[in-house]
Amino acid sequence: MEVILIENIEKLGKVGDVVKVKDGYARNYLIPKKKVLLASKENLKVFEEKKSIIEAGENKRKEKAKEILKKIAGSELIIIKNAAENGQLYGSVTSKDIVKELISINKIELLNEQINLKKTLKAIGVYKIEVVVYTDIKVNVLISVAKTKELGLEQIKEFKNPSKIKKTQKKEVEKDKKVRHEGNFDLETKDLIDEIEKKDKIKEVEVKKDKVALKTKETKKKTIKTKTKVKIRRKIEGKTSKKTKKKK
Secondary structure: OEEEEOOOEOOOEOOOOEEEOOHHHHHHHHOOOOOEEEOOHHHHHHHHHHHHHHHHHHHHHHHHHHHHHHHHOOOEEEEEOOEOOOOEEEEEEOHHHHHHHHHHHHOOOOOHHHEEOOOOEEEOEEEEEEEEEEOOEEEEEEEEEEOOHHHHHHHHHHHHOHHHHHHHHHHHHHHHHHHHHHHHHHHHHHHHHHHHHHHHHHHHHHHHHHHHHHHHHHHHHHHHHHHHHHHHHHHHHHHHHHHHHHHO
16 A cells, blocks of 8 residues: 655655555554555645645654653663562563653653553563654663562663672672681681680699599508508517517
8 A cells, every 4th residue: 555654754755755554553553643644646736735834844754753752861760560479570561651651751742652662561570672753763762671670670770880889899708708717717716716625634633633533543662661660560569578478
């Protein structure tokens, strides 16, 4: 089917161009959205008569698109969604969701088809999405899909500075290792001190045992000596008593 473009359409042409498109595309989208006219003699005549008005309207659309571009350039949107532990969303994020967020934040006019979303977003994460504000005017916005606003902000931060985040994480890991090492060292030192104290106590006990044993030995020696002396004395006394009896 041949149609006359009454606005600039990417990959099709500019205002006034007569182009060939698929029947379904024309009937279901281009004609209902008033982007084209059927390429008949009557419509060509009407277009020529109103060409200046149509072109003026198109110029206004382009200026308006530039204003929208200024407002949404560099936008970072957070869309909060429920998700499973593995990050899979309970549902999905569509063009409609993105347009809703852009309109609510920037107070602009935008259509779902202006969001160049090849497929719906079905997982937690940060996505760079193209917005076609006009035929040849496009801009990327960041969409952070997260469970909470805080997590959404953290995801954007990590997405924009991956190397910085990795360095920070590396420092934290090294710090953690250092703390663990120092902790282990402290534990080892403490264990060593405990071991020394145990050995000292064991030595003290052994010394005490040795002293006791020595005293016991000395006591035994004294006892033996005393017994020996007593025996000798008794023998002497026995001999003396015998001699005394003989004399009598």
